[in-house]
Amino acid sequence: MEGQIIIISAPSGAGKTTLVRALMQRLPQLMFSVSATTRAPRAHEQDGIDYHFLSVAQFQQHIQQGDFLEWEEVYTGRYYGTLVTEPERILKTGHIPLFEVDAVGGIHLKEQFRSRALCIFVKPPTREALRERLIKRGTDSLEEIDRRMQKADFELGLAPRFDVQVLNADLETAITEIEQHIRQFLAL
Ligand code: 5GP
Numbered sequence: 001m002e003g004q005i006i007i008i009s010a011p012s013g014a015g016k017t018t019l020v021r022a023l024m025q026r027l028p029q030l031m032f033s034v035s036a037t038t039r040a041p042r043a044h045e046q047d048g049i050d051y052h053f054l055s056v057a058q059f060q061q062h063i064q065q066g067d068f069l070e071w072e073e074v075y076t077g078r079y080y081g082t083l084v085t086e087p088e089r090i091l092k093t094g095h096i097p098l099f100e101v102d103a104v105g106g107i108h109l110k111e112q113f114r115s116r117a118l119c120i121f122v123k124p125p126t127r128e129a130l131r132e133r134l135i136k137r138g139t140d141s142l143e144e145i146d147r148r149m150q151k152a153d154f155e156l157g158l159a160p161r162f163d164v165q166v167l168n169a170d171l172e173t174a175i176t177e178i179e180q181h182i183r184q185f186l187a188l
Contacts, residue, residue: 003091005113006030006182007099009106010122011152013134015168019122020100022175027182031095033086036062036071038079042139052083070101070108075147082109096186103155106162118185120178121162125169127152 008023010016024030036052038059047053054062059079062068071081082099090097099109103121110119124130130152134145159165164181168174182188 003087003096003116004186005087005097005099005109005117006185007101007106007109007117007119008122008178009101009103009119009155009162010168011103011124011130011155012148013130013137013152014122014124015133015171015174016100016122018171019168019175019178020098022171023178023182024098026175026179027188029096029186029188030098030182031090031093033082033090033097033099035086035099035101036068036079036081036083038077039075069112070105072102072105074102075151080105102151103158103162107158110161110163118164118182119162120181121159121165122174122178123156123159123165123167124152125167 008016008020020032024032034048034052036054036059038054038056041047041053045051056079059081062083063071067083068081069084071079074080080102082101082105087097101109106119110117131145131149134140134148140148166174166177
């Protein structure tokens with residue numbers, strides 16, 4: 001597989017989905033790589049657009065067939081992964097794949113694509129701000145929020161392994177900063 005790719009990782013609740021949407025609007029060269037997951041869809045989420053929603057059995061079959069570039073049991077019993085067919089499909093259309101994955105997935109993709117990948121880590125301003133955003137989002141139980149916070153602490157430790165770290169204190173500033181990094185990397 002030839003071509004450049006962009007990877008964005010951020011702890012859950014760091015504002016990543018909003019950032020990704022804004023970036024796609026500003027940079028029409030990018031196309032979102034739709035991950036596979038076994039978690040249930042949230043109210044507004046559509047199959048094939050936000051995620052490929054699979055059963056655990058379907059996901060495990062893809063693992064056995066070697067269909068994933070990377071996959072992970074992000075939370076116990078909840079699998080997330082990038083199907084090889086996604087970047088292939090996107091590159092064929094002449095677009096640049098944009099991957100939105102967790103920090104471990106980001107590092108795994110970077111290991112495969114190396115200098116063809118720009119991997120960006122989006123940092124929340126503070127741990128407390130992250131917790132507040134998760135509570136405000138209203139999609140997760142308190143138990144789930146604690147689980148996501150534990151994972152966030154682990155992921156923050158991986159941030160130095162990324163090409164670029166961007167602080168998301170002010171959304172507009174963060175989007176502009178990420179856009180500039182991408183433009184520089186893709187020579188746009
Ligand atoms: P959420 O359930 O909030 O949509 O996502 C939970 C976590 O899984 C987020 O950190 C998200 O970036 C990550 N994630 C989404 N897709 C993938 C993927 O394909 N691979 C990996 N490793 N993580 C993913």
